Amino acid sequence: MNIVITGSTKGIGLALAKEFLRYGDNVVISSRNQELVEQRVEELKEEFPKNEIYGTKCDVTIVEDIEELASFAKENLKIIDFWINNAGTNGGEYKELTEVSDNTLITVLTTNLLGTLRGTKIALNLMKTQGSGHIFNMAGWGAGGRPSPKLAVYGASKAPVPQLTKSLVKETKEYNVGIHYLNPRMVVTEFLAQHVNKESAKIFNILAEKPEEPVKYLVKKMRKIKGTGKSLSYSSSLQIFWKFLTASKRKNRFFDEEGAPLIDIQ
Numbered sequence: 001m002n003i004v005i006t007g008s009t010k011g012i013g014l015a016l017a018k019e020f021l022r023y024g025d026n027v028v029i030s031s032r033n034q035e036l037v038e039q040r041v042e043e044l045k046e047e048f049p050k051n052e053i054y055g056t057k058c059d060v061t062i063v064e065d066i067e068e069l070a071s072f073a074k075e076n077l078k079i080i081d082f083w084i085n086n087a088g089t090n091g092g093e094y095k096e097l098t099e100v101s102d103n104t105l106i107t108v109l110t111t112n113l114l115g116t117l118r119g120t121k122i123a124l125n126l127m128k129t130q131g132s133g134h135i136f137n138m139a140g141w142g143a144g145g146r147p148s149p150k151l152a153v154y155g156a157s158k159a160p161v162p163q164l165t166k167s168l169v170k171e172t173k174e175y176n177v178g179i180h181y182l183n184p185r186m187v188v189t190e191f192l193a194q195h196v197n198k199e200s201a202k203i204f205n206i207l208a209e210k211p212e213e214p215v216k217y218l219v220k221k222m223r224k225i226k227g228t229g230k231s232l233s234y235s236s237s238l239q240i241f242w243k244f245l246t247a248s249k250r251k252n253r254f255f256d257e258e259g260a261p262l263i264d265i266q
Contacts, residue, residue, distance in 0.1 A: 001020070001025040001026070001081040001082065002026045002079055002080055002081050003016075003017075003025055003026065003027045003028070003082045004028045004030075004069065004070075004073045004083045004084065004123075005028070005029055006030055006058060006084065006086050006119060007060070007086045007087025008030060008031065008040075008086060009030075009039075011187070011211055012086060012138070012187055012211050012215065013029070015212050016086065016215050016219065017029050018048075018212075019216060021044065021047075021051050021053070023219070026052035027051065027053055028069070028073045028076065029041065029044070029053070030055060030056055031057070031058065031087070032057060032059035032060075032065075033057070037055040037056065038055065041053055041055040052076070054077070058087075060087045060115030060116075060118070061110045061111055063122075066115075066122050067122055070122050070123065079130055080130070081132075081133055081134065082134050082135075082136065082222065083126075083127070083134075083135045084135075084136045085115070087115055087119075088112045088158075089107060089108055090108060090151055090153075090154040091103075091105075092104070096150060096152075097152045097153065108157050109153070109157050111157075112140075112154070117164070120137065120179070123135050124179075127175075128177060132176050133176075134180060134222075134225060135178070135179050135180070136180050136182050136232075137161050137164065137165065137179075137180070137182070138181070138182050138184075139162070139181045140183075141154060144183075161181050164181075165179050165181050165229060172228065173228075177228070178227060179229065180225065180229065181231055183232070185209070185214060185234045186204065186209070187208060187209060187210070187211050187214060188209065188210050188211070204255060213234075218232055
């Protein structure tokens with residue numbers, strides 16, 4: 001299979017790339033940092049020498065970059081089986097809305113919402129032409145309707161993802177293209193680490209997982225996917241309940257009692 005992933009030089013995106021490569025798939029990674037893209041491509045080629053691995057700069061706030069990513073992927077892989085809109089940001093501010101800068105508002109919404117819409121549009125046109133493919137949009141805190149205090153802008157940018165999926169399922173029913181969304185739940189990444197303090201560290205230790213854990217589950221499900229309109233989530237309500245029941249075994253897994261990281265976080 002041939003996979004394109006935006007925002008894939010670290011965190012969930014990089015973990016997705018590695019997991020697909022373990023299955024023998026071919027991958028195009030991307031991010032807005034060209035130097036980091038080149039570094040990751042070399043690392044991945046060393047780890048997975050039998051796979052086709054490509055990388056290119058793509059800032060999803062720039063529509064021309066997304067168009068160039070699609071052209072680059074098509075030129076190198078010919079057919080795109082999966083396109084994953086993973087790139088996202090919280091703008092680096094963990095504040096109430098009244099204190100959030102206008103620049104952060106624009107950055108978060110342009111990256112998370114407009115970037116997803118543009119990525120989906122461009123990938124959909126590509127897949128309509130080739131006659132097949134699946135598009136996956138990354139859900140996040142807020143996508144299920146839950147409040148995201150001090151991350152209201154991020155939550156507002158993710159809340160439309162399920163609605164977008166339902167709308168596009170209706171729009172694309174005459175095409176052989178699947179539209180889906182992914183929810184890896186709480187994952188230990190740089191994004192999460194920005195919001196850890198003494199109060200939240202305990203909850204994050206209980207509920208969070210390293211990116212490799214949810215990705216292993218999600219990729220297995222993705223590679224078997226059929227049809228359209230699927231929602232793939234890592235943890236069920238029962239699994240979350242079990243994590244709380246076994247909370248004593250999860251103490252200081254990733255963060256100490258003050259909120260300082262105990263592991264290397266990418």
